[in-house]
Amino acid sequence: GESVGLHLPTLSVQEGDNSIINCAYSNSASDYFIWYKQESGKGPQFIIDIRSNMDKRQGQRVTVLLNKTVKHLSLQIAATQPGDSAVYFCAETLNQAGTALIFGKGTTLSVSS
């Protein structure tokens, strides 16, 4: 699989590989983090979230890791499939009603068969 220590705008992997997408967030007070997938011409689609009292959360084929010490978030996709090709964004916010999301820079994931 491919891993990226720092944020990179693009990531190319082979089908079946594991993908790791990184994100640095900006606000140390943020306590809720979300990963979104965005396909061309569409709105963001929720993938997985994590709260600041956790450092790891797993979903179906996806895992999010949170390192509050260095304000770093990562998304791991297991057995990447061509349908995973999209732009992935992390977002941060405060766990309060009516608080907007702050989006990070996206990473374009390309999966080849």
Added chain:
Amino acid sequence: GAVVSQHPSRVICKSGTSVKIECRSLDFQATTMFWYRQFPKQSLMLMATSNEGSKATYEQGVEKDKFLINHASLTLSTLTVTSAHPEDSSFYICSAARDRDTDTQYFGPGTRLTVL
């Protein structure tokens, strides 16, 4: 559940005209809605936060007189781009926070605005 729609999905207009974009929460009440703008190959940038029955809160650098936001009901917020110019061409996306949820936001499919 938790579906957000936007209308229109795509609009082309002439420079100087105004365009209205609707954002609706179809199966839930949304006390708060958010409007984002996304330029090609860039991230989503928050434009404003819209609260039902009160004035919207705009982010720094977003002209409130140019981007009029109305949140008249718990299921509808509208964004009107007034006197549109080519530089306003962008992908406009709304999201809605379900009443009683503190953090979950549901995104609409976006509206592609092209100003000629």
